[in-house]
């Protein structure tokens with residue numbers, strides 16, 4: 001098999017709901033997870049770009065659906081608003097739920113959701129809510145355990161084994177380990193994305 005070539009990517013637009021989404025009928029892969037879990041870093045790593053998706057030390061800032069065009073028409077990546085940032089006031093939390101749940105409910109081209117989980121923290125209560133929403137709206141999803149470089153190889157494998165059964169029982173189609181710092185897991189995740197787009 002020839003070496004995998006990372007597709008080109010460009011930011012398209014941000015919007016609060018799918019009525020304002022890009023009109024091109026392309027399949028979508030969405031990325032979800034807690035604020036600060038490493039969503040923007042993962043998207044940048046996948047696309048081999050430094051700053052395509054904004055990474056920030058100030059979590060909770062992105063409240064919109066962010067669309068990226070991948071491979072000039074292969075698909076859209078949709079960066080969903082991060083959840084669970086304590087300092088976000090109640091009204092904004094409701095806004096978040098509306099944006100994310102509305103997207104999961106209404107999108108007609110969503111092929112798979114990549115749910116990011118910090119490998120050190122496992123499945124938190126808020127992640128559980130997200131998993132519930134994915135199952136409510138019958139969405140296919142896979143889990144990516146991020147920031148793997150923060151653990152030793154032994155601890156990382158141990159965590160992955162623990163999480164695998166739990167996530168599979170909750171409906172995850174795959175569980176992958178990732179480090180955006182080292183691009184560890186990149187080819188495996190691309191393979192899953194390509195499978196989802198088939």
Ligand SMILES: Nc1nc2c(ncn2[C@@H]2O[C@H](COP(=O)(O)OP(=O)(O)O)[C@@H](O)[C@H]2O)c(=O)[nH]1
Nearest residue numbers: 035036037038039040041055056147179180181
């Ligand atoms: N060590 C390490 N740090 C990461 C990784 N992914 C993200 N980070 C850091 O975690 C923080 C939050 O990342 P960001 O991508 O902005 O998270 P987002 O809020 O989910 O989009 C930043 O300081 C990143 O540099 C990773 O794989 N390894």
Ligand SMILES: [Mg+2]
Nearest residue numbers: 039040054062
């Ligand atoms: Mg982000």
